[in-house]
Amino acid sequence: MYVLVINSGSSSLKYQLLDMSKNELLAKGVCEKIGSGGMFSYQAGNIKIKEKPMEIATHEDAIRIAMETLTDAVAGILKDIRQIGAVGHRIVHGGENFIKPVIVSRGVLEEMKKNTILAPLHNPPAEKGVEACMKLLPEIPHVAVFDTSFYTSIPDYAYVYPIPYKYYEKHKIRRYGFHGTSHNYVTGRAAEFIGRDIKQIKIVSCHLGNGSSITAVKNGRSVDTTMGFTPLEGLMMGTRSGTIDPSIITFLMREENLSPKQMEDILNKKSGFGGVSGKYTDWRDICSASENGEQRAMLVQKIISAQIKKYIGGFAAVMGGVDVLIFTAGIGENSCDMRALATDGLEFLGIKINRELNENMPLGVNVDLSASDAMVKTLVIPTNEELMIANETVNIIKS
Ligand code: ADP
Numbered sequence: 001m002y003v004l005v006i007n008s009g010s011s012s013l014k015y016q017l018l019d020m021s022k023n024e025l026l027a028k029g030v031c032e033k034i035g036s037g038g039m040f041s042y043q044a045g046n047i048k049i050k051e052k053p054m055e056i057a058t059h060e061d062a063i064r065i066a067m068e069t070l071t072d073a074v075a076g077i078l079k080d081i082r083q084i085g086a087v088g089h090r091i092v093h094g095g096e097n098f099i100k101p102v103i104v105s106r107g108v109l110e111e112m113k114k115n116t117i118l119a120p121l122h123n124p125p126a127e128k129g130v131e132a133c134m135k136l137l138p139e140i141p142h143v144a145v146f147d148t149s150f151y152t153s154i155p156d157y158a159y160v161y162p163i164p165y166k167y168y169e170k171h172k173i174r175r176y177g178f179h180g181t182s183h184n185y186v187t188g189r190a191a192e193f194i195g196r197d198i199k200q201i202k203i204v205s206c207h208l209g210n211g212s213s214i215t216a217v218k219n220g221r222s223v224d225t226t227m228g229f230t231p232l233e234g235l236m237m238g239t240r241s242g243t244i245d246p247s248i249i250t251f252l253m254r255e256e257n258l259s260p261k262q263m264e265d266i267l268n269k270k271s272g273f274g275g276v277s278g279k280y281t282d283w284r285d286i287c288s289a290s291e292n293g294e295q296r297a298m299l300v301q302k303i304i305s306a307q308i309k310k311y312i313g314g315f316a317a318v319m320g321g322v323d324v325l326i327f328t329a330g331i332g333e334n335s336c337d338m339r340a341l342a343t344d345g346l347e348f349l350g351i352k353i354n355r356e357l358n359e360n361m362p363l364g365v366n367v368d369l370s371a372s373d374a375m376v377k378t379l380v381i382p383t384n385e386e387l388m389i390a391n392e393t394v395n396i397i398k399s
Contacts, residue, residue, distance in 0.1 A: 016028040040069075086140055087133055090181065097115070150222055151222050158223065183207060186328045312325065354371045
């Protein structure tokens with residue numbers, strides 16, 4: 001079956017067409033700057049379109065361009081758009097009501113919209129993508145796959161915040177967790193890679209990208225994660241603060257006369273690597289600046305590596321041990337510096353990496369980085385959220 005996977009954000013729409021009989025990527029594209037000009041990129045085999053300016057006013061335009069390119073006589077790989085068997089949509093927030101992927105109907109879409117208040121930046125563009133796609137491809141099933149649903153196994157003592165319980169009841173304020181599709185994918189692949197039954201191992205999975213989170217997965221089920229009510233909690237990130245003392249927020253709002261919106265902007269867009277270094281939101285820039293002796297870039301490296309270690313140790317304690325440590329996403333897969341910094345000194349936990357391999361490992365494949373005498377397997381597993389969404393889409397249609 002051919003499955004089209006759609007990841008629709010506020011100003012961009014990414015898509016991939018996968019042949020699920022071979023787990024093979026056939027084509028991928030991205031429409032950017034939706035509503036403010038428009039830019040289109042696409043790749044299918046040797047055919048590449050790179051950042052072509054194109055009028056893309058709405059998400060529906062973006063989907064139409066995607067369909068037209070997929071069936072184009074030169075660039076396309078489909079004779080007929082009806083060769084697509086199903087569409088899988090990435091939805092960030094499923095709230096408490098969507099605990100697994102679901103086939104989208106009008107009623108389901110209305111129900112999904114009730115979660116908008118929980119993810120006002122992420123969910124509306126994704127829902128626009130679903131609506132546009134259902135309009136253009138009305139005859140095939142559309143499946144919504146939620147980033148939060150991997151976390152429905154988290155126990156109440158890990159998801160209830162110690163504020164008055166009535167706010168959980170009234171506003172649904174609780175830990176939801178994000179990057180679930182990625183953590184679900186890499187933990188499954190990791191167990192296969194080392195030939196262990198996922199139901200019998202304890203995994204700490206580090207998804208380190210522009211957005212970063214760490215998840216504890218015990219016997220195949222998530223038991224805790226660093227992101228919370230929103231994707232702001234936990235680790236410091238490219239531009240996000242991660243966890244800070246909540247009093248800092250009320251203090252700053254009072255002293256600097258900031259509105260909630262201004263404060264949210266500071267925490268989400270002006271903090272993290274960028275905030276501390278004063279310049280660099282990208283990890284590669286932090287590493288180069290640090291090599292050139294810039295103190296605040298070095299400070300970023302120290303903060304983030306200490307935080308990662310705290311969570312690895314904390315989650316090992318929560319699970320009563322750890323068998324596998326995973327690094328994934330842009331930084332986790334590509335940065336030997338980060339992997340070295342984040343594992344340094346964890347020998348007492350049985351975590352020890354082969355430093356030479358860490359610096360010279362192949363990219364884009366699963367790699368076992370563990371030193372020969374390590375008790376814990378440290379693995380680099382490239383994430384593939386699109387393939388996971390396509391798999392979930394096929395599973396739900398078959399069931
Ligand atoms: P997103 O959360 O936007 O999906 P990514 O997973 O693409 O982010 O990760 C982006 C981060 O990965 C950036 O901080 C970037 O510096 C880092 N990164 C990408 N490639 C490399 C590399 N070769 N070496 C070190 N860091 C890298």
